[in-house]
Amino acid sequence: MTPVATQERQTAGERREQILEAAVTVFAERGYEGASTDVIARMAGISQPYLFRLFPSKKALFVEVVKYGFGRVERRFREVSEGLPGPEVLEAMGNAYNELLQDRELLLAQHQFYAACADPDIRAAVRTCFAAMWQMVESRSGATDAELQHFFAMGMLCNVVVAMDLVDLREQWAQAAVPGTAKHDETCPFSTTSGLVAVAETVASSS
Numbered sequence: 001m002t003p004v005a006t007q008e009r010q011t012a013g014e015r016r017e018q019i020l021e022a023a024v025t026v027f028a029e030r031g032y033e034g035a036s037t038d039v040i041a042r043m044a045g046i047s048q049p050y051l052f053r054l055f056p057s058k059k060a061l062f063v064e065v066v067k068y069g070f071g072r073v074e075r076r077f078r079e080v081s082e083g084l085p086g087p088e089v090l091e092a093m094g095n096a097y098n099e100l101l102q103d104r105e106l107l108l109a110q111h112q113f114y115a116a117c118a119d120p121d122i123r124a125a126v127r128t129c130f131a132a133m134w135q136m137v138e139s140r141s142g143a144t145d146a147e148l149q150h151f152f153a154m155g156m157l158c159n160v161v162v163a164m165d166l167v168d169l170r171e172q173w174a175q176a177a178v179p180g181t182a183k184h185d186e187t188c189p190f191s192t193t194s195g196l197v198a199v200a201e202t203v204a205s206s207s
Helices: 003-034 037-044 048-054 058-081 086-100 104-115 120-141 145-163 172-177 195-206
Strands: none
Touching: 003 037, 003 048, 003 058, 003 104, 037 048, 037 058, 058 086, 058 104, 058 120, 086 120, 086 145, 104 120, 104 145, 120 145, 145 172
């Protein structure tokens, strides 16, 4: 391999990363249907034809953004849970998710992933990524189905609470929705505490 070829490959990889980061921003704000590949290309500092050299269509780009978004969460979960005993895994992952929620664009992009699931190709990609995430958390933590439901349900609730800025809305219903504010009966599957319960409280303290 020549040095020139190596440089070109590195440049293509860097450009691809720039495009994905720009695409997260645009898709988070405008959704799949409303996003423009021209806007994404200009934000990434490239031409639209060059974008289509790397991603053949807007749908192909969106699917890669889905993988990119889920991948960021899954990689972080793997990092923080490495070597931990099962009971500590969910708490560590929950705390890590708290950090990820500070990235509002990634948060809103996640909502757009699910909103675009009317398209069968996008739905298949989201299912595949969600399944991989679920199975990884299950494998690392040894959690029961009820505990996994609680973990993911609290994560989704945190997504909604943070997206709507409910932590700053001083209305009874809004504060009741913030994770960590309600007390559950011990027989309820949602009575189990996890790191995600503290997410919205931390976000509230930092906002």
